[in-house]
Amino acid sequence: MPASDDDLSPLVHLAGRGDEAAFSELFRRYYERLRAFAWRNVFDSQAAEDIVQETFIRTARQMHALRDGRAFEGWLFRITANLSRDHLRSRVSHEKKIAAAAMESPGRQSELSPQVELALQSLPAAQREAVALVYYEGCNHADAARRLGCAEATISWRIMLAKRALKKFLKP
Amino acid sequence: MKELRPFLDQLKVPAADESRRARALERSLVAFRNAPRMERKTHRAAWIFAAAAATACVGIALVLHGQRADSSARVFAELEHLFPGQLLAVVRNGGQTDVRLSAIPDPEISTDQRVRITVRSGGETTDILTYSGREVCVPLKSGPLCLTPLVTGEGDVLVLAGDNAFTRNGRIHSATIRATALTSS
Numbered sequence: 001m002p003a004s005d006d007d008l009s010p011l012v013h014l015a016g017r018g019d020e021a022a023f024s025e026l027f028r029r030y031y032e033r034l035r036a037f038a039w040r041n042v043f044d045s046q047a048a049e050d051i052v053q054e055t056f057i058r059t060a061r062q063m064h065a066l067r068d069g070r071a072f073e074g075w076l077f078r079i080t081a082n083l084s085r086d087h088l089r090s091r092v093s094h095e096k097k098i099a100a101a102a103m104e105s106p107g108r109q110s111e112l113s114p115q116v117e118l119a120l121q122s123l124p125a126a127q128r129e130a131v132a133l134v135y136y137e138g139c140n141h142a143d144a145a146r147r148l149g150c151a152e153a154t155i156s157w158r159i160m161l162a163k164r165a166l167k168k169f170l171k172p
Numbered sequence: 173m174k175e176l177r178p179f180l181d182q183l184k185v186p187a188a189d190e191s192r193r194a195r196a197l198e199r200s201l202v203a204f205r206n207a208p209r210m211e212r213k214t215h216r217a218a219w220i221f222a223a224a225a226a227t228a229c230v231g232i233a234l235v236l237h238g239q240r241a242d243s244s245a246r247v248f249a250e251l252e253h254l255f256p257g258q259l260l261a262v263v264r265n266g267g268q269t270d271v272r273l274s275a276i277p278d279p280e281i282s283t284d285q286r287v288r289i290t291v292r293s294g295g296e297t298t299d300i301l302t303y304s305g306r307e308v309c310v311p312l313k314s315g316p317l318c319l320t321p322l323v324t325g326e327g328d329v330l331v332l333a334g335d336n337a338f339t340r341n342g343r344i345h346s347a348t349i350r351a352t353a354l355t356s357s
Contacts, residue, residue, distance in 0.1 A: 036185045053196035060204035065311030116183040
């Protein structure tokens with residue numbers, strides 16, 4: 001679970017010049033990580049896949065504008081985070097839908113951990129993003145801040161609030 | 173996080189759907205081949221929005237024709253009317269206009285205060301029309317720039333951009349940024 005990949009500058013540079021193989025390689029490297037990140041934000045497999053697809057389509061359109069390869073990863077995660085928020089914002093009665101889906105699809109329960117899922121869903125989107133990056137992506141607070149476009153102190157604060165909230169779920 | 177780790181480790185991401193992954197790559201490559209002028213959208217519904225965006229471009233071209241920059245509020249209102257609950261932002265750079273729409277209508281979108289942001293960087297000027305609280309990312313020659321405008325109770329606009337925060341006017345790297353709240357028409 002590396003917080004950051006090796007230097008992407010050559011690949012980003014090639015992709016920016018229209019090299020399809022380079023773009024495909026970037027897609028291969030980041031698809032799964034972004035899908036997992038999106039899923040941990042929206043808890044919906046299809047939505048997560050749609051979000052990542054849209055992330056790459058937007059990236060494809062703007063590759064030519066990106067000059068700094070070091071900014072690429074942060075760019076991808078930021079787009080994914082924004083699209084995840086858009087998705088959550090557009091969902092009417094999100095909690096009710098999740099509960100309804102869980103009741104309608106018992107099979108879904110077997111592949112998930114309802115308690116953890118519920119615990120993470122109870123967090124505000126910003127805290128959930130921070131947890132997804134710091135805990136599951138293995139980012140330090142500075143990396144997470146770069147990816148989400150906020151101050152490091154903001155990430156630390158969000159993590160502190162998230163931990164406080166999540167601990168309630170650990171109590172018997 | 174140590175005490176939470178066993179708890180959070182229980183969460184397993186469902187396996188990817190390989191056919192959807194392959195489709196995502198295929199569609200991304202189509203967009204890549206057509207960049208920067210054209211965009212191929214994602215799923216079935218998005219084709220509708222692509223057509224809608226094209227319509228919006230025509231619409232905005234008509235709306236913009238003969239109008240000055242200070243008519244931004246009217247432009248935005250026209251597009252809101254065309255796409256109720258879907259308009260996220262309008263980004264104008266040179267002769268190009270990018271109308272950003274939400275895939276799913278959200279009545280709450282248009283209840284936020286409208287904001288106009290002008291970004292000048294390296295000789296290019298990018299004009300953004302969006303809502304308070306909504307992050308907009310624009311591709312500048314120097315790299316993508318993401319901004320979140322927030323209208324204050326006094327009518328000022330606080331702009332958040334990465335670690336930067338300023339009111340109304342600010343500078344990030346080589347870009348100068350000016351933000352103003354638009355009055356509703």
